[in-house]
Amino acid sequence: MLQMFLRRLFLGAITxxxxxxxxxxGVEILPGDACTAFLEREAQGRxxxxxxxxxxxxxxxxxxxxxxxxxxxxxxxxxxxxGQRSIAEMVGARLQNSLLLAACALIVGVxxxxxxxxxxxLWRDRPVDLVLxxxxxxxxxxxxxxxxxxxxxxxxxxxxxxxxxxxxxxxxPASEFFPEIILPVVVLAMVMTAHILxxxxxxxxxVMNSDYVQMAxxxxxxxxxxxFRHALPNALLPAINVVALTIAWLLxxxxxxxxVFNYPGLGRMMIDAISDxxxxxxxxxxxxxxxxxVGVNLTADLLTMVANPRLRTLYTRK
Amino acid sequence: xxxxxxxxxxIHDRLSFGLTENGTDKNNRLFGLAxxxxxxxxxxxxxxxxxxxxxxxAVLLASPMAMAQSGTFRQAxxxxxxxxxxxxxxxxxxxxxxxxxxxxxLVRPGLDxxxxxxxxxxxxANEDATVWTLSLRDGVTFHDGSTFEAxxxxxxxxxxxDPEMDSPARSAxxxxxxxxxxxxxxxxxxxxxxxxxxxxxxxxxxxxxxPEGSGDTIATTGIGTGPFMVETFDAEGTTxxxxxxxxxxxxxxxxxxxxxxxxxxxxxxxxxxxxxxxxERGITAQQSVMFQNSDRxxxxxxxxxxxxxxxxxTDVEPFNDLRVRQAVRMVAxxxxxxxxxxxxxxxxxxxxxxxxxxQYRADLSCxxxxxxxxxxxxxxxxxxxxxxxxxVATLEPTWPTLxxxxxxxxxxxxxxxxxxxxxxxxxxxxxxxxxxxxATRWNERPADQALHEIYLxxxxxxxxxxxxxxxxxxxxxxxxxxxxxxxxxxxVQAQEHLQETAGTLIPYHVTRLxxxxxxxxxxDEVKNDAVRWHLITVDE
Numbered sequence: 001m002l003q004m005f006l007r008r009l010f011l012g013a014i015t016x017x018x019x020x021x022x023x024x025x026g027v028e029i030l031p032g033d034a035c036t037a038f039l040e041r042e043a044q045g046r047x048x049x050x051x052x053x054x055x056x057x058x059x060x061x062x063x064x065x066x067x068x069x070x071x072x073x074x075x076x077x078x079x080x081x082x083g084q085r086s087i088a089e090m091v092g093a094r095l096q097n098s099l100l101l102a103a104c105a106l107i108v109g110v111x112x113x114x115x116x117x118x119x120x121x122l123w124r125d126r127p128v129d130l131v132l133x134x135x136x137x138x139x140x141x142x143x144x145x146x147x148x149x150x151x152x153x154x155x156x157x158x159x160x161x162x163x164x165x166x167x168x169x170x171x172x173p174a175s176e177f178f179p180e181i182i183l184p185v186v187v188l189a190m191v192m193t194a195h196i197l198x199x200x201x202x203x204x205x206x207v208m209n210s211d212y213v214q215m216a217x218x219x220x221x222x223x224x225x226x227x228f229r230h231a232l233p234n235a236l237l238p239a240i241n242v243v244a245l246t247i248a249w250l251l252x253x254x255x256x257x258x259x260v261f262n263y264p265g266l267g268r269m270m271i272d273a274i275s276d277x278x279x280x281x282x283x284x285x286x287x288x289x290x291x292x293x294v295g296v297n298l299t300a301d302l303l304t305m306v307a308n309p310r311l312r313t314l315y316t317r318k
Numbered sequence: 319x320x321x322x323x324x325x326x327x328x329i330h331d332r333l334s335f336g337l338t339e340n341g342t343d344k345n346n347r348l349f350g351l352a353x354x355x356x357x358x359x360x361x362x363x364x365x366x367x368x369x370x371x372x373x374x375x376a377v378l379l380a381s382p383m384a385m386a387q388s389g390t391f392r393q394a395x396x397x398x399x400x401x402x403x404x405x406x407x408x409x410x411x412x413x414x415x416x417x418x419x420x421x422x423x424l425v426r427p428g429l430d431x432x433x434x435x436x437x438x439x440x441x442x443a444n445e446d447a448t449v450w451t452l453s454l455r456d457g458v459t460f461h462d463g464s465t466f467e468a469x470x471x472x473x474x475x476x477x478x479x480d481p482e483m484d485s486p487a488r489s490a491x492x493x494x495x496x497x498x499x500x501x502x503x504x505x506x507x508x509x510x511x512x513x514x515x516x517x518x519x520x521x522x523x524x525x526x527x528x529p530e531g532s533g534d535t536i537a538t539t540g541i542g543t544g545p546f547m548v549e550t551f552d553a554e555g556t557t558x559x560x561x562x563x564x565x566x567x568x569x570x571x572x573x574x575x576x577x578x579x580x581x582x583x584x585x586x587x588x589x590x591x592x593x594x595x596x597x598e599r600g601i602t603a604q605q606s607v608m609f610q611n612s613d614r615x616x617x618x619x620x621x622x623x624x625x626x627x628x629x630x631x632t633d634v635e636p637f638n639d640l641r642v643r644q645a646v647r648m649v650a651x652x653x654x655x656x657x658x659x660x661x662x663x664x665x666x667x668x669x670x671x672x673x674x675x676x677q678y679r680a681d682l683s684c685x686x687x688x689x690x691x692x693x694x695x696x697x698x699x700x701x702x703x704x705x706x707x708x709x710v711a712t713l714e715p716t717w718p719t720l721x722x723x724x725x726x727x728x729x730x731x732x733x734x735x736x737x738x739x740x741x742x743x744x745x746x747x748x749x750x751x752x753x754x755x756x757a758t759r760w761n762e763r764p765a766d767q768a769l770h771e772i773y774l775x776x777x778x779x780x781x782x783x784x785x786x787x788x789x790x791x792x793x794x795x796x797x798x799x800x801x802x803x804x805x806x807x808x809x810v811q812a813q814e815h816l817q818e819t820a821g822t823l824i825p826y827h828v829t830r831l832x833x834x835x836x837x838x839x840x841x842d843e844v845k846n847d848a849v850r851w852h853l854i855t856v857d858e
Contacts, residue, residue: 036744036747153591157592160593164588164589165589169556262589272397272400273400278401
């Protein structure tokens with residue numbers, strides 16, 4: 001078990017390292033650099049040279065990568081190109097805000113999704129299932145920015161019940177984000193619920209049709225006892241992985257939501273940094289998101305292993 | 319005192335006639351009689367009497383504005399300079415939406431756009447317009463309680479001129495050689511070249527007065543003499559301003575302002591629609607339909623001097639031939655471009671950068687002339703037309719549309735346009751001023767500055783590589799000419815010369831749409847930097 005754990009950890013570290021190289025290379029390939037972006041029309045001759053000198057852009061890419069990577073390992077993400085502030089400091093509050101948004105969405109979304117998924121699985125092909133499944137497909141296929149805009153239009157512009165966008169500043173305590181946070185949470189929860197609901201539903205259906213459930217039914221186990229004691233624990237296992245993926249998606253993929261709602265999280269910070277061409281910040285955030293992604297997936301795998309003994313062996317049987 | 323009367327006169331003018339679409343013309347006509355001459359600000363005596371009579375009436379009309387402040391006015395800013403954002407009015411990261419409310423200039427644009435007194439009450443020049451004397455307003459205090467004096471003017475202006483500061487505002491007043499205090503309330507400005515329109519340059523929206531010696535702290539304190547004072551500054555979040563009861567023009571009508579950083583344009587629009595902000599300046603033509611037929615909002619249409627266009631380098635084949643340059647500009651149907659690209663929100667320009675409402679704008683006409691263009695091309699040795707690559711980027715969202723619309727128009731004259739999409743990154747450093755034909759955009763500036771910075775042979779940003787001695791001579795003569803009409807004639811001649819010979823197609827100036835919540839009252843329907851913020855009021 002421990003060996004298994006270490007192996008996964010090592011693979012995770014390799015993944016992050018490869019991702020960091022891809023991020024760095026991607027930023028390098030872009031036309032222009034931090035200086036040309038920042039100076040705009042002034043980016044000519046000596047001014048440009050001085051700026052590049054100042055930001056150390058003249059050294060070979062490999063040397064700069066190694067410097068950046070080794071600093072990042074020690075938790076030093078460097079300083080931003082604009083304003084020269086410590087990136088680790090800047091990211092702190094933003095990461096908290098993104099986590100707050102993600103946590104709210106999870107608290108609302110996951111229980112709803114599991115409950116609705118079980119309901120539509122148990123009442124398969126009945127009207128309630130048809131409504132829920134169709135609704136889920138809609139929620140999945142409509143892009144977040146569309147549903148966000150529609151919700152803003154209805155609840156903020158027409159009805160005037162909720163604030164349309166977030167005006168609270170990045171460093172404010174969590175409590176100040178209410179009620180502004182409600183609409184972004186609802187939009188995120190909608191998309192998330194749809195994904196989890198569909199996984200839970202198919203998994204419930206599969207388990208309910210399995211041999212052991214039929215056996216239990218034949219032996220006369222009462223329906224609800226069988227559902228809760230025998231079917232659901234197995235049916236919900238795949239949900240762990242989907243929830244993990246969703247958490248990772250929440251941190252990296254909420255960029256659109258954060259921008260639409262002006263939410264001061266990591267995603268909007270990344271967009272701001274991209275339009276500023278603040279490449280050190282872009283790199284740092286991409287790296288953080290990648291690390292979280294890998295970390296959450298790792299945790300989910302381990303949890304699944306804990307819940308399912310069959311996955312605990314190191315070697316798969318031929 | 320004179321200036322106050324002038325301002326009140328303006329209020330009266332608006333209250334009695336209202337500012338309709340042709341209101342600007344009406345203002346200009348009225349101001350033809352009473353407007354301060356750009357050189358000698360003091361008004362003639364018979365006009366004085368008339369003004370005082372009007373002013374008395376206006377004071378009566380305007381007196382409700384002297385009530386105690388109430389309510390909060392909210393506005394967004396783009397947070398366009400990110401972490402560099404600052405309250406220093408002359409820095410690269412200045413947040414204009416804040417500095418315009420907390421700091422004053424020496425001279426500001428009146429409602430007609432002409433120089434009108436702010437912290438300087440009157441000004442005059444010597445005979446060749448190289449030495450200017452400005453009288454300062456008495457009894458003005460900064461937000462920290464200190465008195466506004468000549469020393470503050472010296473400090474503020476010298477700070478802009480200091481090469482170390484590297485302020486983008488320096489180019490506006492680069493002709494200033496020295497600033498001296500004649501006494502506490504009089505400043506003398508010496509120029510290195512004759513310049514008859516110095517007050518126009520002092521009107522620059524960045525040239526705001528700050529207390530002597532405050533340069534190191536101004537970026538966060540924002541201490542000025544404006545109608546509002548900074549309570550808390552948070553560029554990324556909400557900056558809170560409170561009314562300055564000691565403002566020299568009278569206490570403001572609004573108690574509190576919140577200026578909020580919202581980088582995304584769509585989010586700003588939603589905030590306005592949802593009632594979270596009260597005003598938004600960047601409404602596009604497409605978005606404006608959302609405000610039509612709504613009693614919750616009004617849309618102000620403000621003509622600006624911002625232009626977009628296509629630059630044909632005059633130093634390369636085939637555009638080094640004057641006839642080709644004329645042909646490529648002649649094929650444009652400018653009104654159609656305004657309609658297609660801006661949804662009608664623009665004013666046709668005939669390749670002059672001078673804005674529609676500028677006092678020096680030449681009255682030119684430039685109808686589309688396909689046959690004429692064909693003939694010119696044939697004469698220049700291209701009877702079968704020419705092929706050109708027009709470079710654009712999504713950096714400016716209207717460029718691709720402009721290029722494609724131009725492509726269609728030009729095709730009729732045998733000019734085959736190939737639109738090349740260049741990446742936004744590095745557009746200014748690798749495409750603009752490098753490729754033979756590329757799109758450009760500029761923000762408004764006074765006539766003289768626009769012509770000098772972009773068309774003078776030696777200009778750093780001479781994007782079309784335009785070299786014309788006759789044109790340079792006209793500009794030099796205009797700067798030296800003290801008589802307004804004569805000076806105007808020279809600037810008009812310079813623009814006519816440009817229309818004849820330039821390599822830059824400027825089809826239009828953009829009209830700015832400002833969305834305003836109907837809870838806001840008395841917001842001047844003028845350009846950004848002429849708004850008198852102390853006058854506005856909001857419903858609770």
